[in-house]
Amino acid sequence: MQTLLKxxxxxxxxxxxxxxxxxxxxxxxxxxxxxxxxCEWLLGRPGHGPxxxxxxxxRPQSFGPHWPRLVALLVLLQSLALTLLASGDxxxxxxxxxxxxxxxxxGGTGIVLGHELGHRRSLLDRRLSLALLTLVGYGHxxxxxxxxxHRSAATFQDPATARLHESLPRFLLRYFPGIWRGACALDRQxxxxxxxxxLPQRLLLLFAGYALLASALAGPxxxxxxxxxxxxxxxxxxxxxxxxHWGLRRAMVDGRPQRFGPEHVWDCANRVxxxxxxxxxxxxxxxxxxxxxxxxxxxxxxxxxxxxxxAGMVLLASLPxxxxxxxxxxxxxxxx
Numbered sequence: 001m002q003t004l005l006k007x008x009x010x011x012x013x014x015x016x017x018x019x020x021x022x023x024x025x026x027x028x029x030x031x032x033x034x035x036x037x038x039c040e041w042l043l044g045r046p047g048h049g050p051x052x053x054x055x056x057x058x059r060p061q062s063f064g065p066h067w068p069r070l071v072a073l074l075v076l077l078q079s080l081a082l083t084l085l086a087s088g089d090x091x092x093x094x095x096x097x098x099x100x101x102x103x104x105x106x107g108g109t110g111i112v113l114g115h116e117l118g119h120r121r122s123l124l125d126r127r128l129s130l131a132l133l134t135l136v137g138y139g140h141x142x143x144x145x146x147x148x149x150h151r152s153a154a155t156f157q158d159p160a161t162a163r164l165h166e167s168l169p170r171f172l173l174r175y176f177p178g179i180w181r182g183a184c185a186l187d188r189q190x191x192x193x194x195x196x197x198x199l200p201q202r203l204l205l206l207f208a209g210y211a212l213l214a215s216a217l218a219g220p221x222x223x224x225x226x227x228x229x230x231x232x233x234x235x236x237x238x239x240x241x242x243x244x245h246w247g248l249r250r251a252m253v254d255g256r257p258q259r260f261g262p263e264h265v266w267d268c269a270n271r272v273x274x275x276x277x278x279x280x281x282x283x284x285x286x287x288x289x290x291x292x293x294x295x296x297x298x299x300x301x302x303x304x305x306x307x308x309x310x311a312g313m314v315l316l317a318s319l320p321x322x323x324x325x326x327x328x329x330x331x332x333x334x335x336x
Contacts, residue, residue, distance in 0.1 A: 006067070009276050012036070013074055013109050016101040020086050025094045028101025032108055032311060036276065040309030044272030068113055068278060068294070072128045075110040078102075079135055083225050087218035095221045102225065103232020106136050108311070111237045112277050116294050118142040130203065134210075136233040139203030140183035148182045150290055154250045154264035155257045164247040164331075167320035171242050176234070236314060243306065243313045244283050247331050260287060262303040263332045269299050273309030281310055304332050 011018075012031055019027030079102055086098055110132045118129035126142075133139045145160070152158040159178025162171045180200065187198040197205070207230075215223040248264045250257040268281035284300035285292065306313055307326060316323050 009071065009109070010074075012276060013071060013105055014078065016082055016098060016105055017078055019101055020082060020098060025086075025097035026101060028104050029097065032101075032104035033315070036272065037308070037312040037315055040270050040272045040312045044270040044274075044309050045307075046269050068116055069125065069128060071109065072113045072117060072132055075105060075113070076128075076131055076135060079106060079110075079229065083214050083222050084218045087214075087222035087225060089219075090221050092221070092224075095224050096228065099225045099228025100232055102229040103136075104236070106132075106229050107233030107236030108276070110135065111138070111141075111233055112280050114138075114142065115145065115280070116278055118146060119290060120293065134203050134207050136230040137204065137207040138230070138234055138237070139207065140180060140200035141237070143186055143199060144179050144183040147186045150287065152257075153260065153287060154245050154248050156249070158245075160241040160245070161248070162242045162246040164249075166242075166246075168239060168242055168317045168323070169320075172235075172238050175238050175241065239314045239317050240310055243310075243317050246327065248304070262288065262300045265303055266306050267300050267303035268306040268309060268313075270306075270309035273311065277310055281306070304330055306330075 012028070015028035015031050016025075019025050082098065082102065087095070090098075114129045114132035116129075117125040117132075120126065120129075129142055130139055133141050149158055149160050152161075154161055156163075159175050159182055166174075183200045184198060187200055191198060211223055211226045214226060244266055245264065246266065248266070250260065250264055252258070262284045265284045265287050267284040270281055273281045278294040279297040280286075280294070282297035282299055284303035285297045288300070307330070308316070316326060
């Protein structure tokens with residue numbers, strides 16, 4: 001049964017390659033932006049469809065120790081191969097659609113795995129995490145997320161926590177510079193002022209070098225593929241960070257933020273989203289117990305609940321008036 005449930009994820013991850021082979025370069029985009037949100041709404045919510053009935057149960061889903069590493073390698077190798085093989089004299093419209101499809105996989109699966117593997121103790125897992133994030137020019141995210149966000153989530157000091165009044169565009173304008181500055185500041189603290197380029201700068205230079213080398217080998221279409229993939233992937237991770245803590249804030253007690261609790265993070269009971277995102281939607285458990293791996297995460301019913309899965313939340317957040325209308329009534333009462 002567990003093997004069968006992995007097939008939808010494999011289809012999504014390999015959709016850019018399948019689309020390129022079948023002459024449907026937008027296949028990954030269609031799956032990520034249309035089919036998956038529809039499945040989340042129709043099948044994944046508690047009480048809706050066979051997967052929805054399963055979603056009502058809080059039990060964790062076991063992936064096995066090597067499954068995330070295998071999928072991470074697939075994302076990396078596919079991106080590298082298509083960047084070189086599908087460039088050259090390819091029509092520009094095909095390049096654009098393929099770049100958008102690769103971006104949905106790099107953001108919807110690659111960065112999710114970059115997040116999961118970056119929390120593990122294994123050096124191999126952490127290196128794979130950095131490779132996935134650097135592939136889309138976002139290597140500094142691991143440093144800021146692990147050492148910054150988990151300490152300051154649901155406070156105004158956290159660039160990844162959206163204020164109640166913020167729309168998605170306003171949040172992203174603050175979020176991306178804030179993540180970069182936070183990562184650089186944490187890196188300087190770790191190096192204790194030693195000279196030389198820090199880790200965020202070196203990872204960004206590595207991404208730029210990869211893009212220039214690919215362009216030299218496969219032409220300007222390769223550079224366009226890399227840029228589109230990075231833009232879409234970073235938009236997706238920024239949007240997910242927006243919805244995960246939107247409007248939630250820890251009260252100040254004696255000049256310090258109160259202890260982090262389930263009321264400070266949005267949780268999501270959606271089986272389709274769980275299957276495709278390695279239990280990332282069980283985000284309250286992750287914040288309360290960051291050392292727990294993805295296959296140990298449980299749903300936390302005390303946390304405020306999203307109305308649909310993460311793919312659907314990306315679409316909802318992209319429509320600010322509708323997003324506020326749907327989400328405001330789900331906010332927990334303010335802390336006293």
